């Protein structure tokens with residue numbers, strides 16, 4: 001049986017299925033992979049290098065990814081129970097139903113997948129699942145599961161009802177993934193002993209458990225894996241009002257006095273992401289301690305964030321450089337990604353992966369088949385006046401300029 005063969009080869013250390021290999025297969029940018037590996041004690045991040053030094057600080061500040069020294073601070077600020085978890089109303093309600101019905105039936109709940117951008121609370125929710133169930137929690141990550149044996153070692157020692165959290169589950173190696181299918185469905189793994197035609201698979205019962213997977217890239221999950229989750233929590237970016245509540249809570253925990261209007265000022269610059277909100281709060285607190293005896297006001301928060309070059313909409317230096325070049329040098333586009341990247345002195349990948357998603361989400365930039373295009377909002381954001389034909393030409397192309405937009 002192919003399952004057995006695969007498991008057997010993987011246990012023998014088949015090299016072909018490493019997470020890195022699969023990433024390459026999916027065309028996943030390696031820079032991201034390297035950055036995220038740092039969370040698990042992997043190689044040092046290369047973000048500063050990536051930015052050529054300039055602008056590195058600002059980028060760190062509004063990056064949704066976890067910084068190296070932030071693990072402990074984040075742990076302290078993490079909500080521990082569902083009732084403390086702010087925002088994501090739909091996900092919270094869905095999840096509480098799943099958990100409560102499991103508790104009533106006294107059975108482990110269905111496997112849960114958390115999907116969403118970095119810093120939105122996937123790890124936090126995974127921990128909450130275990131806490132709400134009163135179950136022990138085991139934590140691992142996709143990149144750590146290179147061989148099926150790595151996974152077998154964990155699965156075979158799970159206690160009944162335990163929650164297994166696999167972060168970055170899309171980066172798991174294929175042999176481990178296949179072992180996981182069987183474990184999720186039948187609570188069984190096949191341990192393969194021996195090699196070649198003489199290999200024998202010994203089925204091993206494992207205790208019923210709940211898998212909680214987290215991914216920033218649900219699209220990269222193979223369908224058979226995705227289908228084995230009973231519930232997928234799709235996490236959205238947070239509203240400003242929700243981030244204000246996150247900030248109010250965090251400031252209480254940090255012992256910082258944060259007036260509501262200052263919280264609003266920080267929240268609107270936080271890119272819809274609690275991790276960024278908490279990080280900006282710490283920078284504002286530092287600024288207040290040094291410049292204002294620790295007293296935070298709205299104006300002080302704005303001044304602090306301006307100092308760190310995080311503007312009123314959360315754009316940082318690179319974001320503004322991209323927009324600035326697009327508007328000033330290319331009249332709003334369309335312009336190709338690589339031309340744009342050369343003009344701002346960055347790698348195309350940095351522009352594409354780091355700056356563009358947020359600019360697109362803010363409605364400041366559009367990706368079209370003909371190239372990158374600035375929207376009317378982009379001109380307004382930089383305080384510039386678009387040329388009269390800017391939008392007609394972009395939206396309809398030169399062939400069908402019916403009229404101005």
Ligand SMILES: Nc1ncnc2c1ncn2[C@@H]1O[C@H](COP(=O)(O)OP(=O)(O)OP(=O)(O)O)[C@@H](O)[C@H]1O
Pocket residue numbers: 064065066073074075077078079084085086087088117118119120121122123124125214216246274275278
């Ligand atoms: N709903 C929330 N309420 C309050 N704080 C939150 C919420 N969601 C996230 N946070 C805060 O944001 C920080 C980041 O959250 P978390 O680590 O769960 O994100 P993540 O989605 O797992 O990110 P990544 O994709 O990088 O792993 C946490 O330390 C937590 O304090």
Ligand SMILES: [Mg+2]
Pocket residue numbers: 122123124167214
């Ligand atoms: Mg996480």
